[in-house]
Amino acid sequence: MSGQNGRSLSARRYSCENCPLRPLPAFRAFEKQELVFVNGFKKGELTVDKGDTVLVEGSHSAHLYTVLSGWAFRYKLLPDGRRQILNYSMPGDLIGLQGSLMGEMQHSVEALSPMLLCLFEREALPELYRSHPGLAYDITWIASREERMLDENLLSVGRRTALERAAYLIAFISSRGRAVGLNGRTPVQIPITQQHLADTLGLSLVHTNKTIRKLMDRKLIFWRDGGCEVVDNERLKELARWEGLSEDRRPLI
Template sequence: MTAPASSRTATKWRTPCTQCPLRSLHYFRDFTKPELDFVSGFKTGELSVDRGATILVEGTHSAHIFTVLGGWGFRYKLLSDGRRQILNFVLPGDLVGLQGGLMGEMDHSVEALSAVTLCVFERSKLESLFEKHPSLAYDLTWIAAHEERILDENLLSIGRRSAVERTAYLISFLKIKAEAVGMVTDSKRVIPITQQHVADTLGLSLVHTNKTLRKLAQGGLIRWLDRGCEVLDPEGLLRLSRWEGVKEKKRPFI
């Protein structure tokens, strides 16, 4: 099961790996020449996904893994009654579908929060990556460990941070991550999430989420808009969250 055909458009190469815009960002470790040659052969094309479309579905198998080239998405799980828990948000450079590639089937779903462009890789070539390019294999391990760190912080938020603190943490995290990959800039300041996304990430009711966001707005920390959230006082928001921020200066991507 995949997203509806009308919301997914497979394309041939629009962005050769040698011209990948992510490589120019200081946030990412660049490839060596042999690594770049391998990744160029590993990539089979690109996929364009509309806002709201499902990229991967829990319980299904996929012949591909993906790297987000552009846009916003999120990983989530559903209970049998339809209640949703958002696990994490994905942005350019993030790997999608690795779990299904290694474990056989997806244990969560992935949805496009905005229009998303994905680089497509054949799952069957993962073994070759581990055999021939240990540096890239280490990068995959780093990516998995990094995801675990994020989930640990999210668990801390839900378990111990107050509603105001955990909301401040989530918005701080998204702003810092988005700035690093050019998705939030001086001219593009809005984080494109709804109050429902915040509620589903933090385990709060929509009413409680609305009250908490109003407190942050009244404190001059954020401005909530119809199309998302704008951070007005990033330092104040970070202090309120009781979070130290992102520590790594460079990270890998595939």
């Protein structure tokens, strides 16, 4: 499995002016002229398969991506193979900013599903900063948002119990998913295995299974078709003592 097999650069299907994501209420409106610039900034589209590695720790990627569709996760490894998943990426999220700014990647990114990515060149970033300060500001904003999510994750792993942690994580992911329209009116299907959950929560696989089971027994979630569905997001949040996402519109680069 896995590897970098399913990657392929495809013709552009979307110009930024008719981006399928931008109309969503989660994103703030862009000036016409910003849209034009971003459209020029975009160099192509990339499709990757489930299990493909999008970016790998230690590499110096020349690219930066925005997720158009699909899911991925960001992770780090210890030398002996222990894995910590840091966060998940879904439509509208930027991938590879750290590497673009700082050179070497210090984490890897792997696709959880087939994905469609917008591709940007790292070298074009300085020009963006020079000509479009508003977009530059947006990029910093996006970096801050990532930091905020990490803060909450760290709080969770450090101080919440296993049950609270699992409840928080699932509520968090599904809230983010709903915000970018990953549902229709059916619940969001989160395409992860229990091993992914375990590696995000800092728990063993077996204990994660038993913890998830408690959430299922309480009818807060259920597990189906190799993925997780949320039944009662409110009670998950309550159980986790989590306030929920802030609802501000955010930029989409």
